[in-house]
Structures are given as structure tokens and as C-alpha cells.
Amino acid sequence: MTLTVKAFIKEFKSQFQSMYAYSYKEGSTEQLYNALGLYIKNYLSRNWKETKEDYVENSVKQVYYFSMEFLPGRQLESNAYNLGLLDTIKEGLNEMGMSLEELEEAEADPALGNGGLGRLASCFMDSLASLGVPGNGNGIRYQYGLFKQKFVDGYQVELPENWLRYRNVWETRNDKSTCMVKFGGNVWLEKNHLGYMEAKYENTLNVLAVPYDTPMVGYRNNVVNNLRLWSAEIPVEEEENYHTLEATEPIKEITQVLYPDDSNYEGRLLRLKQEYFMVSAGVQSILRHYKKYNLPRKNIPDKVAIHINDTHPALVIPEMMRILLDEEHLSWEQAWEITFKTCSYTNHTILREALEKWPIDMMKDLLPRIYMIIEEINQRFVDTTAPIYGDRITWQTAILQNGVVNMAHLAVIGSHSINGVAKLHTEILMEDVLKDFFELYPERFNNKTNGITQRRWMHLANPGLTRLLDEKIGEEWKKNPSELKVFKGFEQDEKTIKELAKVKFENKQRLADYIEELQGIKVNPKAIFDVQIKRLHAYKRQHLNMLHILYRYLDIKENPSKDFVPRVFIFGAKAAPSYMYAKQIIKVINSLAELINNDPDVGDKLKVVFFENYGVSLAEKIIPAADISEQISLASMEASGTSNMKLMANGALTLATLDGANIEIKDFVGEENMFIFGLSSKEVYELKAAGNYNSKGIYESNEKLRHTLDALTNDTIPGLNGEGYAVFDSLVNYNDEYFVLKDFESYIKAQEKVDALYRNTDEWTRKSLLNIASSAPFSADYTIKRYADDIWKVKQHSEQKDSVQPLDEPLT
Numbered sequence: 127m128t129l130t131v132k133a134f135i136k137e138f139k140s141q142f143q144s145m146y147a148y149s150y151k152e153g154s155t156e157q158l159y160n161a162l163g164l165y166i167k168n169y170l171s172r173n174w175k176e177t178k179e180d181y182v183e184n185s186v187k188q189v190y191y192f193s194m195e196f197l198p199g200r201q202l203e204s205n206a207y208n209l210g211l212l213d214t215i216k217e218g219l220n221e222m223g224m225s226l227e228e229l230e231e232a233e234a235d236p237a238l239g240n241g242g243l244g245r246l247a248s249c250f251m252d253s254l255a256s257l258g259v260p261g262n263g264n265g266i267r268y269q270y271g272l273f274k275q276k277f278v279d280g281y282q283v284e285l286p287e288n289w290l291r292y293r294n295v296w297e298t299r300n301d302k303s304t305c306m307v308k309f310g311g312n313v314w315l316e317k318n319h320l321g322y323m324e325a326k327y328e329n330t331l332n333v334l335a336v337p338y339d340t341p342m343v344g345y346r347n348n349v350v351n352n353l354r355l356w357s358a359e360i361p362v363e364e365e366e367n368y369h370t371l372e373a374t375e376p377i378k379e380i381t382q383v384l385y386p387d388d389s390n391y392e393g394r395l396l397r398l399k400q401e402y403f404m405v406s407a408g409v410q411s412i413l414r415h416y417k418k419y420n421l422p423r424k425n426i427p428d429k430v431a432i433h434i435n436d437t438h439p440a441l442v443i444p445e446m447m448r449i450l451l452d453e454e455h456l457s458w459e460q461a462w463e464i465t466f467k468t469c470s471y472t473n474h475t476i477l478r479e480a481l482e483k484w485p486i487d488m489m490k491d492l493l494p495r496i497y498m499i500i501e502e503i504n505q506r507f508v509d510t511t512a513p514i515y516g517d518r519i520t521w522q523t524a525i526l527q528n529g530v531v532n533m534a535h536l537a538v539i540g541s542h543s544i545n546g547v548a549k550l551h552t553e554i555l556m557e558d559v560l561k562d563f564f565e566l567y568p569e570r571f572n573n574k575t576n577g578i579t580q581r582r583w584m585h586l587a588n589p590g591l592t593r594l595l596d597e598k599i600g601e602e603w604k605k606n607p608s609e610l611k612v613f614k615g616f617e618q619d620e621k622t623i624k625e626l627a628k629v630k631f632e633n634k635q636r637l638a639d640y641i642e643e644l645q646g647i648k649v650n651p652k653a654i655f656d657v658q659i660k661r662l663h664a665y666k667r668q669h670l671n672m673l674h675i676l677y678r679y680l681d682i683k684e685n686p687s688k689d690f691v692p693r694v695f696i697f698g699a700k701a702a703p704s705y706m707y708a709k710q711i712i713k714v715i716n717s718l719a720e721l722i723n724n725d726p727d728v729g730d731k732l733k734v735v736f737f738e739n740y741g742v743s744l745a746e747k748i749i750p751a752a753d754i755s756e757q758i759s760l761a762s763m764e765a766s767g768t769s770n771m772k773l774m775a776n777g778a779l780t781l782a783t784l785d786g787a788n789i790e791i792k793d794f795v796g797e798e799n800m801f802i803f804g805l806s807s808k809e810v811y812e813l814k815a816a817g818n819y820n821s822k823g824i825y826e827s828n829e830k831l832r833h834t835l836d837a838l839t840n841d842t843i844p845g846l847n848g849e850g851y852a853v854f855d856s857l858v859n860y861n862d863e864y865f866v867l868k869d870f871e872s873y874i875k876a877q878e879k880v881d882a883l884y885r886n887t888d889e890w891t892r893k894s895l896l897n898i899a900s901s902a903p904f905s906a907d908y909t910i911k912r913y914a915d916d917i918w919k920v921k922q923h924s925e926q927k928d929s930v931q932p933l934d935e936p937l938t
């Protein structure tokens with residue numbers, strides 16, 4: 127059934143009229159967007175319903191991906207595209223005197239995540255549906271997203287992100303599928319008249335979990351999966367107990383914000399509430415749905431796979447035990463076998479401070495029954511491990527340690543699979559962070575390198591490149607990314623090189639226009655566009671980038687007649703509200719940008735643009751225009767990275783340390799087609815072990831570096847209020863935790879190579895082409911295929927339908 131332009135126009139008009147009772151000609155942009163969104167949602171609703179029914183009728187195994195964060199980006203264009211409606215809709219809107227681009231800007235970009243981890247979850251949703259894998263997301267419908275970032279005098283200011291203000295057309299509130307989640311109170315076990323132990327509760331806080339479902343549309347395959355986000359409400363039957371608005375606060379606040387302020391006890395408690403709220407509602411709804419399959423409980427692991435995305439949803443394990451024990455009356459051993467076979471866990475970080483631990487007292491008060499179960503899991507773990515492996519290893523791997531619940535340990539002990547997100551990261555888990563567990567359970571560990579969906583990050587974000595690829599290698603790559611390798615054959619084709627350079631230039635021109643419109647900064651589209659876009663964190667080393675810019679600025683000032691290759695440095699980054707150092711780095715970069723952009727001696731040679739409020743929509747605008755992808759974390763610190771993959775796929779050359787997936791990028795594209803610098807992860811470990819790193823010594827002995835660092839504190843940069851000193855101190859006087867000074871020299875050398883290569887446009891573009899052609903292995907389709915085959919044991923259910931293609935093996 128294909129939609130004609132004529133039919134679309136007619137149906138759109140009637141959709142608008144039925145919603146607003148006047149003609150679309152009088153509609154505001156928001157209203158027109160809402161009408162179009164609902165039109166598309168109606169259009170896909172049949173596939174959505176049929177996909178659900180199909181899964182139940184055929185008793186297929188389903189995956190439930192539990193994540194505290196999702197970062198889906200705008201959905202209008204992506205849904206229209208995956209449904210095959212995009213061109214028709216564009217044409218129809220044009221005929222009615224509108225443009226899709228304009229309506230699209232009215233869609234809120236839901237910031238329900240911080241960065242990479244949430245974006246990964248959303249890329250996975252897209253790939254699950256596009257591969258026809260029965261997979262659902264499970265998360266929280268935060269009333270407010272992550273804060274909206276503004277810069278005031280160069281400082282980050284956080285404003286509330288009210289993304290639901292103009293309604294959310296994609297979601298469906300599902301009052302039939304609510305669950306009750308209980309907090310606090312007293313719990314005890316009592317034998318009932320059938321002889322079962324039953325959990326008795328009193329004085330609990332009961333919270334109603336209301337699901338909002340959002341369709342996850344597969345790419346031209348009629349599959350529509352489900353993303354279920356939970357919202358906290360007062361149970362209807364208890365409404366009369368809440369007499370004032372204030373009294374409802376403790377319930378409403380559970381799903382109000384992503385990451386409550388964790389600098390105080392109340393904030394941390396709220397975060398734990400959020401975690402259990404999402405987990406409990408999710409597991410209850412899964413087990414309720416399983417009953418539709420009419421199968422014995424023993425078969426749960428054959429039909430359900432629950433994935434724990436980082437430790438935040440690790441309470442899935444005791445919650446599933448609770449339901450199987452208290453409500454289904456299984457024995458401990460039976461319940462444990464089912465739970466363990468059902469759950470799998472992904473670790474995302476080796477940052478010590480990011481490994482989640484909860485005070486036992488807090489857990490006991492808030493979740494008394496869950497705590498009892500965790501205690502029992504821990505006791506049984508200790509009892510079975512200690513006799514064989516001894517006390518040391520048992521103590522180091524226990525869930526309960528020194529008054530805290532170690533969530534990573536809970537996740538590892540209760541899961542049949544534990545994976546890292548890039549080869550190096552998985553090695554570090556096995557050799558360092560989870561070393562003791564690797565000794566206990568080597569068979570559980572595996573690697574699943576992250577991926578990105580090429581539908582959003584290539585097809586939609588970069589139509590120029592997509593057209594060129596279609597023309598050169600045919601359209602097969604869109605369903606089978608491995609076909610991208612065919613593009614390598616055009617490496618020596620002058621015409622293609624020129625065409626590719628033209629695509630990049632046009633993308634840069636478009637971004638330059640956007641920068642001028644947004645910030646009033648005029649940038650030269652012929653300059654190198656050098657991009658670092660990611661959360662602001664000292665380990666990601668935006669300050670190393672900043673030092674190079676400062677170094678370059680001083681060079682320009684001191685050598686006015688030297689020939690510089692023009693460069694535009696582009697940043698996008700939010701800092702956690704309580705992370706002072708990260709905010710100081712933002713301020714220094716902004717003040718430096720102010721200085722450079724307004725210095726007539728500098729002109730086109732150097733510009734610095736720091737976008738406010740970095741998010742998915744901005745990333746889609748920036749990435750197709752990038753020449754250089756800055757991936758400069760201290761080796762061993764970045765688990766995988768995914769902006770590195772998006773940028774590579776769009777033809778940026780990677781300037782990187784050998785960290786995370788940068789290593790795999792090097793393996794596929796070749797070292798000669800990127801710029802590698804800095805310590806290796808092995809060297810970082812050795813340097814740390816030696817304990818003799820002395821950043822002040824480097825400062826004192828390296829003239830170039832000293833000159834640059836001194837400019838942070840000698841009033842070279844106007845407008846700073848001590849932030850330059852703060853950065854200087856951390857690097858020079860507090861011994862530079864992330865070895866910025868150690869890597870400075872080799873970073874500068876790599877930057878010089880960038881300049882030299884850029885002078886040879888054809889050679890640069892040839893390398894860019896090879897990057898695009900080598901990017902297929904980072905398609906999330908492959909990543910998901912590996913999760914599905916190795917961890918979840920779920921099939922591409924719709925594979926037999928001709929609309930879903932089996933996937934080629936990735937390139938090796």
C-alpha cells in the first residue's frame with residue numbers, strides 16, 4: 127500500500143481539522159507539527175498492533191532493554207523515513223506551502239539521558255526494530271529532561287527542560303497496564319493457610335506506575351517495537367488520602383527529573399527510588415505479559431531476556447526474585463535459576479567514582495523486602511564461593527561490603543552474561559576492574575563493541591553523502607551496511623573524490639550559516655572544522671584541546687607572517703551541574719573563544735565555536751560538516767565512545783589516543799588514515815603503577831608548554847575569574863590526574879600533521895572516503911545481531927518476511 131501525495135494532503139488536512147477545528151492554513155508551527163506527528167502515528171498504529179500480536183501468537187522470545195536513560199532524538203523525520211513516507215510527505219507539505227524542516231524544528235528533542243549511554247540505548251531500539259528482533263525498551267518518562275544549558279558570560283547555567291510542554295505526539299498512555307510499586311514500611315514473612323511463606327507489608331508508600339508507550343519503527347519492514355517509559359502517580363484508590371498538593375510531592379518527584387542533585391542525602395535517596403520504581407514496574411509488567419504465553423514458569427528464560435544497561439537497573443535481579451518467591455511461590459533455587467538465566471548486564475565505565483554503591487541503611491529503609499533478598503543472595507554467594515576460592519576473593523567480590531550494597535557485584539552475580547563495550551574496555555574489565563569475578567566466572571565475560579544506527583547518522587543527517595553513495599555503489603548498503611566497503615573501489619577515482627569534497631564543503635557551508643545565525647560568528651567554510659562533541663569530563667580532556675588552541679593563538683600572535691591553515695574549533699558539551707572543574711573548563715574555553723574570535727590579528731586563521739545545549743539534534747547538524755573528530759581521552763578511560771563512530775561514518779578523520787573503540791577504528795581504516803598520538807593504555811597503567819609522574823617537572827622543562835600554561839594565569843584571557851588558575855593548578859600543582867601535560871607534545875605534533883595533510887585536498891578527501899567505506903562494522907545492526915545471537919538468544923523474528931533481510935557478516 128503506497129501513499130500518494132494527493133491522499134496524504136487530503137488526510138493531513140482532515141487530521142488537522144479534527145484536532146483543532148480550523149483550517150491548517152491558520153495553524154501555528156507547533157500545531158502543524160502535532161498534526162503531522164499524529165498522522166504518522168496513526169499510519170503506523172496497525173503495524174504496531176500487529177507486531178505485538180504476532181509476538182504473542184507465535185510465543186516468540188522477547189528482549190527487554192532496561193535503561194535509566196534514552197536519548198532518542200527527534201522522531202518525526204526518522205519515523206517517516208523508516209516507514210518509507212518521507213518523500214511523499216515532503217512533497218505534500220511543499221504543495222501546501224510548508225516545509226518539513228520547519229515543522230521538524232517544533233519537535234522537542236527529549237533529553238532523557240546524559241550522553242553516550244542513553245544514545246546507545248536509542249540506537250539499539252532503532253536496530254532491534256530494523257532487524258525485526260522482538261525487543262522493547264524500559265525506562266522512565268522524566269517530566270523534565272536533563273537541564274537546558276545556557277551560557278551567561280561564558281558560564282554554564284542550567285534551566286529546566288520542559289520537553290512535554292506542547293504534548294508528545296509519539297507516546298500513548300496505557301492505563302490498562304499500570305503497576306503498583308511499594309516503598310518503605312515494615313515487611314515480615316508469615317506462613318499462610320496453604321503453608322507458603324508470604325511477605326506481609328504495612329505502612330508502605332504505594333505508587334502507581336503508569337506506562338507511556340512509544341512506537342519504535344523498523345526500517346521498511348512493517349515491524350514496530352515498543353519503548354515503555356513509566357510515570358509515577360497517586361493510586362486512584364488512595365487519592366482521598368492526599369489532601370494537599372504538597373502531600374503529592376513525594377510521589378510526583380519520582381519521575382520529575384533525570385539525575386536529581388546527588389550532593390545531598392535526599393537527592394541520592396530519590397535516585398534510588400527512581401531505579402526501583404522503573405525496575406519494579408518493568409519486571410511486573412513483563413511477568414504479567416508472560417502469562418499470555420500460557421507456558422510454565424520454568425520456561426521464562428526461553429521467552430524473556432532482560433538486559434541491564436549499566437548498574438542502574440541491577441535491582442531487576444532481587445525484584446524478579448521477590449516476585450517469583452513471594453507471589454509465584456517458587457523455591458529459592460528455582461527462582462534463582464530463572465532469574466540468572468534471564469538477566470544479562472553491560473558495564474559502561476571503569477571510572478571508580480561512577481561505580482554505584484548504596485548505603486545499606488538507605489536500601490533497608492526504602493526497600494526492606496528487596497534488601498532481605500539481597501542479603502540472602504550475598505550470603506549464598508559467600509557460602510558457595512569461600513570454600514573453593516578462599517576468603518580474600520570472596521570478600522572482594524561480595525555484594526555487601528563496608529556498609530554498602532555494591533551494585534556492580536549484584537549485577538555480575540545475578541547475570542549469565544557480562545559484557546564490555548569495546549575490545550580494550552572488555553580486556554580492562556577482565557584484567558583490572560572485575561578481575562576477581564573473571565576468575566570466578568570466566569565464561570560469563572564477553573565483548574560487544576558499541577555501534578550507531580546509520581539510518582539517523584548517515585541517511586538522515588547527511589543526505590548529500592547518502593545520494594553520492596547511492597549513485598556510486600547502489601542502495602544495498604542501506605539494508606546491508608557491509609556493502610559500504612564497495613566505496614573503497616573509488617579511492618583513486620578523481621571524479622568521486624571531487625564529488626565527495628563538494629558534499630563535505632556544502633555541509634560545512636550549511637553549518638557555517640547556522641553558526642552565524644545562532645552566534646553571530648562568521649567562520650570560513652574552507653577552514654578545517656575540528657570537532658569535539660561529548661559530555662564535559664576531565665578524562666575526555668577538552669582542556670587538552672583548549673591548551674592546543676591557546677598554543678596556536680599565541681603562535682599566531684607571535685608570528686604574524688607565518689602561514690597557518692585556517693581552523694574552526696567546534697565544541698558541544700554539557701557539564702554535570704555539581705562538577706565544578708568541568709564548568710571551569712567550559713568557562714575558560716568560552717573566554718578564550720571570545721578573545722580569539724574578536725582579535726583582528728587572528729581573522730580567519732582561527733575561530734572557536736562552543737554550541738549551547740549539545741544534544742542529538744545539534745549532533746545531526748555538526749557531524750556531517752566535521753573534518754576532524756577529536757577523540758582524545760586518556761587511554762584506558764573511555765569505555766568505547768560512539769561520537770567517534772558517527773564522525774568517521776561521515777568522513778571526518780579521527781585524531782585520537784588508542785582508547786575505547788578508537789582502537790577498532792584504527793584496525794578497520796588503518797593507522798595511516800587517522801592521527802594517533804599519546805600514551806597507550808599499557809603505558810598509562812605502567813605510569814600509574816610506577817607512581818613517579820611529575821607534571822610540574824614537565825611544566826618546568828617544556829618551554830612551549832610552560833608558555834601556554836602561563837597564559838592561563840597572566841591575564842592573556844580577559845573575563846576569567848580564577849578559572850584559568852583552577853585549570854593551571856590541577857595540571858601543574860595537583861599532578862594532572864589525566865596526564866594532559868604528558869600527552870601535550872605528541873598532541874601538538876599530531877595537530878601539525880593535520881595541517882600538513884589538509885593542504886593536499888585530494889589526499890585528505892581520499893582518506894575521508896576510506897573512513898566512510900570502513901565504517902560499516904560500527905553499525906548498531908551488527909552490534910545488536912551479536913547481542914541477539916550470543917547473549918539474548920533471540921531470533922530476527924520477521925526474517926522469513928521478505929521485508930527483513932538477514933544480515934551479512936560484518937567486515938573483518
Ligand SMILES: *Cc1c(COP(=O)(O)O)cnc(C)c1O
Pocket residue numbers: 197240241242243245659660661740741742745766767768769770772
Ligand atoms: C553520540 C552522542 C554522545 C556520545 O559521545 P561520546 O563522544 O562517545 O562520548 C553524547 N551525546 C550525544 C547527543 C550523542 O549523540
